[in-house]
Amino acid sequence: MKLAVLGATGWIGGTITREAIGRGHDVVAVVRDASKVIQDINVRTLDITQMTAQNVATAFADVDVVIASVSGRAAQNHDVVAQTAAQLLQYLPQAGSPRLLWVGGAGSLEVAPGVTLVSTPEFPEEYKAEAIAQGEALAAFRATKSAISWTFVSPAAMIFPGESEAPYRLGGDEFFTDAAGQSRVSVVDFAKAMVDEAENAKHINQRISVAY
Structure with a gap:
């Protein structure tokens, strides 16, 4: 399978890239700065703040699945998250890419019917803008009329950093915890879940969640 990872030099995107390479997939790193890619793989450049139908078609030509790991944290530009989601949904079908997997956030998960995690008083203030941006991206996926098959993965x-700790569990829109009442997953196990979904395509046009 030929996978393109948008954001392949980031923490999560880089971990997904290594997991996909380790499984023998043909991986394309799609990044703003090609000099930051350390693996010996195909590299294509794309600035997500300047996406057009043409440069998206060039960046994602001939790939089976696009995995997007996008964050506005570094530049404190959270608007770019939902904007990128909407533009990928619009342009990827024209590029011939049939599937899009999106690295989402936990803030939009529901702790009760209609009550999101980010809306609770306990949610850390420093992560709210990022969580709200990912919620807006989820809304873009759910409202889309794009022909692409998508999966939003929270x-x-x-x-957290670290190797595999335990078999991950999959959920849907509901926030869930482990036996100790914690919601946690290592970045390696999250990457495994992302590549598993890329391989198996079990949750088309759905939001799923990953935790222990």
Whole structure:
């Protein structure tokens, strides 16, 4: 399978890239700065703040699945998250890419019917803007009339550095925790879940969540 990872030099995107390479997939790193890619793989450049139908078609030509890991945290430009989601949904079908997997956030998961995690008083203030931006991206996916098959994948509330700790569990829109009452997953296990979904295509046009 030929996979393109948008954001392949980021923390999560880089981990997904390594997982996909380790499984023998043909991986294309789609990044703003090609000099930051350390693996010996195909590299294509794309600035997500300047996407057009033409440069998206060039960046994602001839790939089976696009995995997008996008964050506005570094530049404190959270508007770029939902904007990128909407533009990928619009342009990728024209590029011939049939599937899009999106690295989402936990803030839009529901702790009760109609009550999102980000709306609770306990949600950390420093992560609210990012969580709200990912919620807006989810809304773009759910409202789309794009021909592309998409999957929005929310990690646990705590995604942390480290190797595999336990078999991950999949959920849907509901926030869930482990036996100790914690919502957590290692970045390696989250990457496994992303590549598993890329391979198996079990949750088309759905939001799923990943945690222990």
